[in-house]
Amino acid sequence: MKAFAHDQSKNPPPKNWLDQLLRRFSRVAYGTAVLVMYALASTAFGLALAPALWTWSAVHHWSAHLPGAFPWILSGVALALCFFLFGLGLLVVIPVYNWILPTRIKPFKGGYYTIHALPWFLHNGLFYLVRFTFLPFVTLTPFGIWFLKAMGMKIGRHAFINTEYISDPQLITVGDDAALGGSVRIFAHYGGGGNLTIAPVVVGKRATLGLACCVMGDVVIGDDATILPESVVLPGSRVGAGETWGGVPARRIQREEMDRIKAEIRGMAEAAG
Structure with missing residues (x-):
């Protein structure tokens, strides 16, 4: 009791x-x-x-x-x-x-x-x-x-949605030219500790959600932002316009760090070639 x-x-x-x-x-x-x-x-x-x-x-x-x-x-x-x-x-x-x-x-x-x-x-x-x-x-x-x-899902013009792993479509907004990659999980709720929280999710214009990333309730992703593959965007996250986020849990990745990662990838590819 x-x-x-x-x-x-x-x-x-x-x-x-x-x-x-x-x-x-x-x-x-x-x-x-x-x-x-x-x-x-x-x-x-x-x-x-x-x-x-x-x-x-x-x-x-x-x-x-x-x-x-x-x-x-x-x-x-x-x-x-x-x-x-x-x-x-x-x-x-x-x-x-x-x-x-x-x-x-x-x-x-x-x-x-x-x-x-x-x-x-x-x-x-x-x-x-x-x-x-x-x-x-x-x-x-x-x-x-x-x-x-x-x-009830709000989908902008030319939005690319390559996933069926969606819940709460009535509370999800996807902007013009946004891209949701394969197996992206997006839902407008989360639970824990005896609580159910239902909160909208907004994906801005031209935003990109990478392969199999997870976006939970109460998240706003700004225009032109990028979520890297397999990342988990936790409730309450506010991804600014043009920002790149990645990881578990997802965090902002500075441009310098992203450039370094890309350079390392190109270096490994060239070495393998």
């Missing part, structure tokens, strides 16, 4: 009677939220699957009277086609769910089991239905950019 009380003390005051109920019966509320998410996922998958199932049934019925192996070949091709029909359908269904349901995330710091965290839970739950199924197939395509925008 002491641990529970300590956790609750980190929350802002209850918003209403429902918030009080969620905090008092946190485990039950969490289990119920998960079951509701499963139910929503089932209906979303079902709606996205309907056109695919109709297509496969039509092709299977039409090809049943063809000779030899043609029915099996066409049915196989139809099944493969249906996977992409299902995925494209999901790109439409999920943003509609996200628009209809209470998924409007606001910055927050407090316990996990509060009414403030519900929109965050629901928004990411819906987004992950696509992220872990079909989003890798449309990353770097107009379909992927459209989906991210439809989920």
